Amino acid sequence: MKKTSMVVFATIASLFLLSWIVKGMFSEGSSPYLDGFLVTLAAFLTLAIMSFLYKDNPYYKFAEHLFVGVSAAYAMCLGFWSTIVGNLIPRLSSTVSDFFQVNYIEGDYNIFFVIPIIFGILLLMRLSPKAGWLSRWPLAFIVGTTAGLNFVRYLRSDFINQINSTIIPLLIDWNGFGDFFSNMNFSATGQLVMMFSNLVIFVGVVCGIIYFYFSKEHTGWFGRASKVGIWILMITFGASFGYTVMGRISLLVGRITFLFKDWLEIIS
Numbered sequence: 256m257k258k259t260s261m262v263v264f265a266t267i268a269s270l271f272l273l274s275w276i277v278k279g280m281f282s283e284g285s286s287p288y289l290d291g292f293l294v295t296l297a298a299f300l301t302l303a304i305m306s307f308l309y310k311d312n313p314y315y316k317f318a319e320h321l322f323v324g325v326s327a328a329y330a331m332c333l334g335f336w337s338t339i340v341g342n343l344i345p346r347l348s349s350t351v352s353d354f355f356q357v358n359y360i361e362g363d364y365n366i367f368f369v370i371p372i373i374f375g376i377l378l379l380m381r382l383s384p385k386a387g388w389l390s391r392w393p394l395a396f397i398v399g400t401t402a403g404l405n406f407v408r409y410l411r412s413d414f415i416n417q418i419n420s421t422i423i424p425l426l427i428d429w430n431g432f433g434d435f436f437s438n439m440n441f442s443a444t445g446q447l448v449m450m451f452s453n454l455v456i457f458v459g460v461v462c463g464i465i466y467f468y469f470s471k472e473h474t475g476w477f478g479r480a481s482k483v484g485i486w487i488l489m490i491t492f493g494a495s496f497g498y499t500v501m502g503r504i505s506l507l508v509g510r511i512t513f514l515f516k517d518w519l520e521i522i523s
Contacts (some may be wrong), residue, residue, distance in 0.1 A: 260313075267314070271299055274518070298518040301510050342522040343368055421460045423453045 268287055278291030292522045303318035345352050345360045348370050352359040373395035381390035429435070465477065466484030473481045515521045 267299070271295060273300070294518055298514055301514060304485075305510075348366065421456060423456060425453055426450060427453070427458060458483070463487050 258381035274295040275288070275291050278290075280289070280292050282290045286333040300318045300321070303314040304322075306312055336523045340355050341358060344355055345357050349361075351360040374396065377389045379390075380386045380388075388420045427446055435446065439445075441448060462480045462484035464484070464488055466473075466481045467489065512522075516523070
């Protein structure tokens, strides 16, 4: 098994080197071999991720860990330069601001800017075996604050706005049956289609709520409405899942296009 792994590794390394040389020879950029190396590296990392479709292997794990590590490092650097250097240092010291080449904001000093520094130092205590318990306090504060802020945000976006979107008129611009039949059309913004859409939303919301009402036995008309609610929920979940799958498919198409266009240059 070890011999087979060495043969596979040697084959992959040889193909990588060959691709690097070929892409560098035919590249038209200012740094052809650097461009060839970057394109080859991106292609092989893409193939390493896709190799998980066969089975779990060391190449997939390497690409996965590399992606997670680079993403964490990028997020850390972005947070340091945008938050600490961008917001904190200009308000603390002119000397440190000059060192990082940022404009010192005079007169905007606030004692509350020191609190994030203290919390950050306490979070780093997680690396200490004996003082690791100190990191629980700022972590609890961050989790609690984030949960509270997100609760208000989700209450507005996912609760109040959802309720507001279901409070819709069933009769749109209603001026009598004569006007309705005279101006009838099947366009998406027409009166007939809009009224039908609002009726479907109204019935779907009511039947969905009935399905989750367990204080009454689901029999008779109540049970039939509950079954309609099940169908509405399944259609909604199916549409959400299909939208998610299409998003993933678009990512896959992008990587396949990169492999056949930028790397292999089979398509133009």
